[in-house]
Amino acid sequence: YYRYESGTSMAAADVSGLLALMEEFFQQRLHLTNSPALMKALLINGARSVGSLYDFQVGGGVNGQGWGLVNLPTTLPGTLTNVNGTTNSMVMIDQSPANALATGQSRTYKVSLNAAAQRQPLRITLVWTDPPGNPMASTKLVNDLDLVVTNLDNTNYIYFGNDIGPGQEFNQAWNTNNAPNLDTVNNVENIYLTPMYGIN
16 A cells, blocks of 8 residues: 655655754754854755666756755764764854855855765855746846855866766866856856765
């Protein structure tokens, strides 16, 4: 008496329950109240691909998996939830009205990885709260942020948020002979890098 169901009606209950567990963890254990944007970023960053038949291409007309299947152990890894954890595999930066960007401004964060971490995929997620855009406007975003990642040791490797090609699960470095492929539609941007940032 089992049957297969799919769609947002099925997913909504699972994701809501997972968010409730996350909220409880942050409030009771860490005494933090995260913004909705940070909670969404954590969910998306911790999601994993449903399978090899799907990719993370944005705007390709096929959206078979979105950002993947939510997964609590990768959303809140043991190094975060374990009281005795000695390493930090995650950096979280929440939005703040006192730290908001104005037009033309940027924010830079530097992250260094030890040798063991460099052998693992690197996932960077940017989510921001955007007010409703004008339905008549060609660009619906009011605030169009762009996630850009580069390796300071070799700046030939530049990656743009959501620039994931068809059939791919990871970003490819920007080909400087082409115009940058910047996402102007979504208020979620991801960069997924292969181990060693695709640089061997």
